[in-house]
Amino acid sequence: MRRNNTNVPDFLLMGLTDAGEIQLVLFVLFLLIYLMTMLGNVGMTLIIQLDPQLHTPMYFFLSHLSFLDLSYSNVITPKTLQNLQTSNTHISFIGCFTQTYFFILLAATECFLLSSMAVDRYVAICNPLHYPLIMSPRVCHALVAVSYLIGFIDSSFSVLFMSKLHFCDSNVIRHFFCDTFPILALSCTDTHETEIIIFTCAVSTLMVSLITIAVSYASILSTILKINSTSGKKKAFSTCASHLLGVTVFYGTMIFTYLKPSKSYSLGKDQVASVFYTIVIPMLNPLIYSLRNKEVKNALLRVMHKKDTSM
Incomplete structure (x- = not known):
């Protein structure tokens, strides 16, 4: 970003609260x-790497979802702490x-990774006999x-246009991290074009990935309903x-946070949602995919057993 685009030296993050007691609890x-x-x-990444059955x-x-969640958390949480x-x-x-x-890059990448996982489930259930051929290592690497690549393109376009904005007076970002809408609100120049670019990138990413997931699961549901037992x-x-x-x-x-005009940004509600998807969800994903998955539990037991027998 060009430094001559602004008259303020840096930004000041407003944070979640000014109350000292609440800050300590948070x-x-x-x-x-x-x-x-x-x-x-x-732990999830190591289990997957160490157990051949996974x-x-x-x-x-x-494993890539775990990597994204690790990166996601490290982009936001340390500065928040x-x-x-x-x-x-x-x-x-x-x-x-x-x-x-990096926030936009990782979020957009996770959207399409989740849609790739939906396609994988579709092939596994709807075309089980051709699954090894369709979901070959080459195809899996290509999907990832x-x-x-899409995450890189989304983040590059969004930040490129944001970096061209001028910031003249206030430098207080009404958020606990550098999100797009609070930064746009500080600009003393017309942000209409930048808002359109960011909104288009967000809508395209969310809609294409969501449609892929919806179509995959519609086919999966149709196949499941045909199963007799x-x-x-x-x-x-x-x-x-x-x-x-x-x-x-x-x-x-x-969707609650980004598929709406920036003028409808609400500090309280949007911060709660932001805390959830930037800090809480990266913690929940390993729990969601391990606690409900017998294969992961069995793999953990096998890895622990190998460790005990090698000692």
Whole structure:
């Protein structure tokens, strides 16, 4: 970003609250969530890497989801913890726009990774005989690469247009991290074009990934309903339950926050939603995909057993 675009030296993050007692409670709570996020996602990644039985497309995507959640949490939570602990809530222009860039990149990538996981479930249930051929390692790597590429394009376009804005007077960001709408609200120039770019990127990302997920699960539901046995239906549905729950939680908060005009931004409601998808969801995903998954539990037991026998 060009420094001559602004008359203010840096940004000041407003944070979640000014009350010292509440800040202390939030610091302890967010620190515990952050530690659980690190432990859960690193643990999930290690289990998938160490157990050969989990070297399948489903867990290949899940390992990348854990990586995204780790990165996601590290982009937002450490700075939030620092701001809650100290009275210095300043963030440099480069630091602010870097945070925004990686936040958009990781969020957009996760959208398309979740849609890739839906396609994987569709092939596994609707075309089980051709599953190894269709979901080959080459296809899986391509889907993940495309997810990261789309995230890179989304974040690059959004931050490029935001960096051209002028900031003249206030430097107080009414949020606990450098999100797009609060930054746009500070600009002393017309943000209409930038808002259109960001809104278009957000809508395109969410809608394309959501349509992919919806079509996949419509086909899955149609196939499950044709299964005669109750146990067969239950088994087929159980393979999708964790992913459906993860998708509902992630997309619900994203749509609530971003698929609306920036003028309807509400500090209180949007901050609650933002806390959920930037800090809480990265912790929940390992729990969602492990607690409801017998394969992950069995893999953990096998890894622990190997460790005990090797000692």
